[in-house]
Amino acid sequence: MELRHLRYFVAVAEERHFGRAAACLHMAQPPLSQQIRQLESELGLQLLRRTTRRVELTPAGEAYLVRARQIVAAVSSAAGEAQRVAAGLQGRLVIGCVGSATYSLLPQLVRTLREELPDVEVSVQGEMLAPAQVEALLDGRIDLGLLRPPVDEEALSLDVLRADRLIVAVPDAHRLAARKRIRLTELADEDFVIHAGGGRSVMHDTVLARCRAAGFEPCVRHEVAETSTLVTFVAAGLGIAIVPAPVAELLVPGVAYRALTGQASVELAAATRADDEAPHLRRALAVAKILVTPPAKRPSKI
Known part of the structure; x- marks a missing residue:
């Protein structure tokens, strides 16, 4: 038969x-x-x-x-x-995301994927530090990571999406909140709230390196795992923080965001397993690249 x-x-x-x-x-x-x-x-x-x-x-x-x-x-x-x-029109996609991108790129990415690929099941794990995303990618718990380089892992493939300027988050009653721009050296005597150290956060090492290059060792009072917690601590007056500019999308009462002088920035990259050729993943990655393209240069249809 x-x-x-x-x-x-x-x-x-x-x-x-x-x-x-x-x-x-x-x-x-x-x-x-x-x-x-x-x-x-x-x-x-x-x-x-x-x-x-x-x-x-x-x-x-x-x-x-x-x-x-x-x-x-x-x-x-x-x-x-x-x-x-x-054809990449159906499948399941788990996205991991660092805190700063959780408040900027991630909502637009998920919304666009649901509009353009309605049969792709998308789930999100937000507020994941870069090392945690690398581990999750390697063991298959997430399929796409939005993280901060560097990533020293041959099994993963990285596509840099954009560079985010570094800014300062200060309590709104702080003396520096009245300023439009702040020099990094002016923070030498401030208490800092930063992301967790011990190899758990790229931003931790970035902040320390920037401060040392400016000639001082930051006084770190609090280390936190989540960006939302970091900003909340600033609002509580527990210190100031150097963060990527998209964190300013997180509007917490009591916090003022101010520009840093210079061109200091950190990259945001999309990370995938190098051997993962799933068509729906490739489509999602293409959507992410388009969304970070200036609107005037984007195609009319994603």
Whole structure:
């Protein structure tokens, strides 16, 4: 028995006529009749009662038609699903994201993916520091990471999306809150709130390196894992923080964001497993690249 036998039988059973069924199948009637007889012979029972004017289903044929329709529909559905997966229109995607991008790129990315790829199931793990994302990518818990380089892992592939300027978050009652721009050296005597150290955060090392290059060792009073916690601590007056500019999207009462002089910035990159060629992942990565492109240079359709 082959799948075509089931399709032929369903066509005859629905049309109740070999001639009309043959026309629907774009084949001659004699070969169709022969295929149905082969099917009945293999099953060892009669599925159809033939008369000169029409075809009737036997009780066995009625029961067989129900299952035959299910099988034909399932095969058709499987083929369609496979084609959508191969085209990157269906699948499951888990995105990890550093805190600063959680408040800027991530919402727009997820919204666009749902609009453009509605059959791709997207889930998000926000506020993940870069080392945690690297680990999650390697063990398959996330498929796409939005993180801060550097990443020293050959099994991963990185695409730099943009460079984010560094700014200063200060309590709104702080003396520096009245300034539009702040020099890094003016923070030498301030208490700092920074992301967790010990290799857990790229921003931790970035802030220390910038301060040391400016000629001072920052007085770190608090280390935190989440950007939202960092900003909350600043609002509470526990210190100041150097953060990527997109963090300013996190509007917490009691915090003022001010520009830093100079061109200090940190990169935001998309990280994937180097051997992961899933079509829906490639589509999502392309969407992320388009979203960081200036609006005037974006294509009209993502």
